Amino acid sequence: MVRNCTISPKKLIIYCSGHIICSNSFIRRNFLAGHLSSNFYNIKRKHERYFTASVLSPVTSIGHNVFDEMPNRENRTVESRFMLLQDVLRSSMMRTEVETPKSIHCFALKCGFLQDLPASSKLLTLYGRTRDLVSSLDLFDELKVKDVIVWNCMITAMNQNGRSLTAVGFFVEMIQKGIEFDSTTLLLAASALSSLHLSKKCQMVHCLAIETGLVSDSSLCNALMNLYAKGDDLSSAECVFTHMEHRDIVSWNTIVTKCLANGHPWKSLKYFKSMTSSGQEADNVTFSCVISACSSLEELPLGESLHGLVIKSGYSPEAHVSVANSIITMYSKCRDTEAAEIVFKELLCKDVVSWNSVLSGFASNGMFPEAFGILKQMQSVYRIQPDIATVVTVTSICGDLCMSREGRAIHGYTVRREMQSRALEVINSVIDMYGKCGLTSQAELLFKTTTNRDLVSWNSMISAFAQNRFTQEAKNLFKEVVSENYCSKVSLSTVLSILPSCDCSDSLIFGKSVHCWQLKLGFGDNILSANSVMNMYIGCGDLASALLLLERIPETRDLASWNSVIYGCASSGHHLESLKAFQAMSLEGNIRHDLITLLGTISASGNLGLVLQGRCFHGLAIKTLRESDTQLQNTLITMYGRCKDIDSAVKVFGLISDPNLCSCNCVISALSQNKAGREVFKLFRNLKLEPNEITVVGLLSASTQLGSIGYGMQAHCHLIRRGFQENPFICAALVDMYSSCGMLETGMKVFKNSGKKSVSAWNSAISAYGFHGMGKKAMELFKEMSSSTSGMEPNKSTFISLFSACSHSGFVDEGLRYYNQMVEKFRVKPVTEHRVCIVDMLGRAGKLREAYEFITGIGEPQKAGVWGALLSACKYHGDTKLGKEVAEVLFEMEPDNASYYISLSNTYVELGGWEEAVRLRKLVEDKALKKLPGYSVISVG
Template sequence: MGSCWAVKTFGHTSKAIFPRDFIGIRRYFFCSALLLQHQNCSIRIVVSCKLKNPILFIESYGLFPNAHPLFSVNSLNFSTVFQSSAKMPQRDPHQQYTQFYNVLDLLKSSVGRPNLATATTAHCLAIKIGALAHLPACTSLLTAYSRAKDFNSSLALFDEFDDKDIIFWNAIISAAVENKSYGVAMQFFVEMVEVGCGFDSTTLLLVVSALSHMKYSIQGKSLHCLSIKLGMLCDCSLCNALLDMYAKCGDLTSSESMFAWMESRDAVSRNSMINGFLYNGHPAKSLWCFIEMICLGVRVDTVSLSSAISASTALEELTSGQAIHGWGIKLGYKSDISCSNSLISLYSKHGDTEASELVFNEMVYKDVISWNAMIGGFASNGKTLESFDLLYKMQLTGYAQPDVVTLVTLMSLCAERMLLREGRTIHGYAIRKQMISDALVINSLLDMYSKCNSVVKAEFLFNTIPKRDLVSWNTMISCYSQNRQPKEAQSLFKKLIHQYSQWSLSTLLAVLPSCISPNSLQFGKSIHCWQLKAGFSSNILAVNSLMHMYINCGDLTAAFMLLEKISAKEDIACWNTIIVGYTQNGHFREALATFNMMRQETNVSHDAITLVNVISSCGNLALIYEGKSLHGLAIKTFSGSETRVQNSLTTMYGRCGHTKSARSVFGFCSSRNLCSWNCMISAFSQNKDGRRALELFHSLEFEPNEITIVALLSVCNQLGFLRQGKQIHGHVFRFGLFENCYVSAALLDMYSNCGRLDVACQIFTKSREKSVADWNSMISAYGYHSNGKKAVQLFHEMCESGFRPSKSTFINLLSACSHSGLVNEGLWYYSLMLSEYGVEPVTEHQVCIVDMLGRAGKLQEAHEFIKQIAREPEPGVWGAMLSACNYHGNIEMGRKVAEHLFGLEPENVGYYISLANMYVRAGGWKDAMELRQTIQERKLKKLPAYSLIDVGSM
């Protein structure tokens, strides 16, 4: 015998016996005391029993027989809660129960308005008067618990009955389905068949619903066959359930066959087909089914309209969506929530936020989905302030509070816009509302911190996650990769493999970007092996990532071999991967060669991404004629009207020195964005036309960003406009842009070159998070002011702070040594560049060494240094040598260097003038006149020089 419930009232005690074991598990229940008020009579009921969990919850689907009197105040009889199965009354709709009216009314109230307290009260009353002997009342109580989300109580109540009918079995199966315990629902169905109770079409409908959620199409087909065998397919509801099950399992063929076989199709059948096509990615067929439904005269409902609007959204057909909107208004569904939510998504996707906001404001009742759809619409259309304003209004409502979807939507917006402060605020809200344990929220937070370059916070959050899923690992690995921390990304990947042996294609795609140098090539090859072993060799996305990895690691041959291996499946994305990879890694000629090869393929055509990168390559190589040819190709193929292509053309013409052509492209751009203005301002800045850059900035149609500020500070640097530079500095403070490393570095350069080294030092000292760019700019500032020793000291401080010197660091350091006469130090740092710091010397470093030796009068050592360079030195190196010879009056060596430069750059007039000046200084007027005659014959012109002074307060 099990434990019992003791019901004590007014000195009388009634005991009821419950079994202690339910499905082999002991359940320890709680003790509760309920004081029930009924008219003028008070009943104190003390309930105590030992069961596993609180058993005060049941689910069913509203099976209520005709209500009869079940409770009488004047007749308080206490009976045993359960009778033996032999004495248990069966369902008899004609049997009169004059005592149970109030209990049944209370149960109905609990089912209609799910409330655990109401269900518990009804349970106690039912025990008190013996109503649980009445099977329909128990079914209703089971349903009440289920609707109140207390499935354990439903299970316990169901287990107490030995003699169960089909309706009672259906009630517990329905309870399992409603509480998403689909496996339990299937177990009950199997048990129902085994005990020989039998089943009806309602049972099969419920089981099919469970299989639909579990995506078990094979078992669903078995039930379909069983339904045919038993002749139960005459039930239209069962047919609709089977139709929906096939659609949700991705078997559209069976779903369509089922629909065609059905003799009596109602609106639910057609709605199932509309939703089925939409669910499986066939919005066109979904919309066609809706149109057919209208043509056949079947009255559409809110489900039909909502699905059709969603199909129009997926097809990006605003016109059809608007027509359905009008149809819904005509049918009187204007205020329906589901239709309004779909309309908000439709208009938001097409950028018409005013229309979506109008629909939202006209809604009488808004649920959480409505608010989320509107917030998501604002976010997807770049209306950040409106999104957060709507979030604030949502919190003021008492019926719809932000949920997980709301937070994820806003965190995606913060990640896209790099709004770290707002993202941290949402993080705090998630903690306060106890939503931080949700995996979707945590992963969105990780992604937000990653894209906001806040690796430390992302790392801290990752380490505090109690149960990490694979998405969390992938996001953190990607965070390290995207924020230029390859060692950490690779280490975390190895930890994932060793500890969990879990990984996916997303894992490989997250770790591959960490291979960014030749040092990572071996690791990248091992990832390639993993990819082949996992069977991802034919995945285009995976192959593209591998090609990009090989290009980043400098193995161009391997990247091109991968492209050739997938020649049968290659598309424009594959070609673009190679071209973009070449362009981003400085292999501009290889990018142009690959583009020419792609043009020879008949099955592949270039797109805007292709043109942007090849035009950029032409700009970096100063190939103006090739750039103009690509400009013509863009116009011919209608890609020239795209804003990003026009921006690329503006940049290309600016780098080639053709500011007039750049201004022409900028003027013809119909949809200019902030990037367009930045490209044009930078073009003027790069070509030393600072005044036009400032004039263009004064007519800027957008709020300037970091790129605009850097370009303008560069202009002030060129012109020596300290006053304008200070004004821009004030703008930086007002809009909180000083934390950007490029802005702070540009400010350092501007103040330093304008003679305010003291201000530059203050900016550097007060900078909370110094970047490599800040250190480089400060080293350059000390060198520019001939304080080489301080520059060397700052270099060592930089290394001790954990920063790795870059190519620019050594250019600034060697230049500082050159200006300060620190020859031995400069040669020593040059010798350690590659061996100690992994920086390969380039032309700029070689120019600094030649200039440093030349300033010190060591012309022979400078000449020997040039001879030791492995490759043919660039003209800039020889130009530094010629300047040194001119400075020290070494005509013999200067003549040899100049003759060599004449062969390299015969159109550069500066070399002729330098040699002529050497002749004049040495009294060789005849040779100087011959050189000037040569300049006139070749029509070479020197660019005029000028001096500027900014008149105003400094």
């Protein structure tokens, strides 16, 4: 190489002597100031004499030829070059960006310093920073001697570049080759295992630390604690902390934060107390964590004490915004929004987290106008742009309040700011918002156009389908999730999302399969999952399975479990079972009822007509609930109305300080159900709220009971002015009202002119024809309804109206044919009301024996209503023999029902059996039984 060089030996001697030593200070200063590039060859271009020398062979290779006569200068030259290399490496290590570490590598190679371990380790670090792992590996392989620092640098480079598995491989290779390692090596190995989610393997690192005596290193112990806690092994993390010889602030912060992260806020506070007792001063991380622990526990007094300690310790909000943000969140979680707002307003240096904290606090406490006000102030006054957390919070508010317009605006904002491409949680929150607002098609479109969707996306879409009654779509999506590609990803949220779609008997088999998936995935012990499964079984009508599941979780069942059964049974028509469940909960004694419990029991009492039990629950609500709830008062009004206690219903309504429209509708319904039509219209005249469709239906029902066409026509005009005439349920109520008031033709005009007809409207029209003796038209209307063109499917009420029409018109054969088709063709299961209509139809036609055989041939005991219809027919046709036989059955079933005695007595009177008639009347008097009198209403003037 010397022969091919164009530089003279004299110039080389000048370079290798004191000149380079003089220039070192210049290069060092410029490198440290950042004015020179890390490319060493650029330096040589600026200084020609140095550049010329740099392209030659290393000094060590020509030293015997050129420097033999100058031994002192040779030593000084080697030292100068080494100092230059050290300066370059040191300055490069201090810079955040390194352009060309290969140039430094070349210089070290040419100068013969590559085997210098400190220089090589720094060069390895530079390669790791620039993600040049190939050069790192080449340099590592070139090194003949490797100490523990070189190995650590190599493992660090792999960790920095996401090659955690390779980093673990280097660590294993060190152990296999018997190379000594230090605490830093174990620390790096623990970090690699954590990145690979192999936190459970950290026991190996821990054992090595104990075996080699490195466990005294506090940094390593801190890393082990962190690793154990990430693997949900908090007890091992606490064990490491307990046996630490020297604990620093990081050690205390690690155990405090990891206890909170693993769901043990009380332990966080316990360790904080030990920390203060040991004399260790808390820092901003400690305070943020323990205040967050108070938030989780909703311990306001303790949170206030910690707030005072923060102030006393000198952690001003201006200097430590994170502590102030934790305080704001704590007050919000503890429902002291006023204190949270005060801390927020006094905070001079607010960051976006501060705004998000107060915004989330307002939202979680139901202060939605204030939350939107904060959002507006955040953007307009302080010019702070919302981040992803802000958008997710506001989108959730829009979903909970069904504010679709505002939700769409936020969706547009995320598109403009390109948030959807950067954060998948934004897309998931928007899908969830659309689902809660009933905009399923928009949610589905966004879901399908999202390419990088995760399991939360699937869960949100399944929930959107289930919430909006798209049960089949929800089931299909769930099947896709649990298919071969997504089976391993199914979470508890997936199960909870699909269960609401199983809400009828047809979904029971699918619901049971979901229950099996829940058990297979290991969620059987999760109480939230168990409660949802119980709700599913109740909704599907499998009450036995729900109660069996409740019995199998005696240790874990909570108030929500009992409420699932109590409220679920009351909502699904199992009213007696709801009251029995409440009794069982009360006998257990360790769980106290809440508002949801009482809503279920009061509703069940009302549906069963048990006014005494309803009053007891009313008293229990007054005694145990701190403040009156409008929903509870509305439920009480409905309960008293169903129990025919109008006075109590009106009193409860009068106690409501600010009644909403739902309260008014409840009392109107209670009055109309109890034949208090005039009071309904009196209340409506004083109504200060805007009525809705339910209010108008109550008015029409009251008009029907009064038989007053005048009130009914006024209500009709009112609903036309309000634009309610297109409501299909309003159409049904109008047909009922006009039919009951004798204006069948007008009712049929309303039915025919209505655009969208509901099943209830068809049922009302069929019933109207039957009520007026037009059985043939009723059957024609049923044929039209059941045809494919109408798109309607007959239900139980449809057949009740049809059988009643056949009974009044004498179409016995047609009625029996429809009864047989009800199960075979239309898949409608007969209930008591259907059988009453058939018995009445046969009885009116004089076919008493056929009616009797129909009842006994059903194969199961029938309710009193069915036998009562036959008794009425026996009275009408004067069949005392069969009537007496039927009456004996009724006396045994309902011994206190006076109407049966009176009906049989009247039968004897018509046939001249006065003695039997007098005996029955005397029996009624002795038992003090009373028969409710019938009445008729006419409209005068």
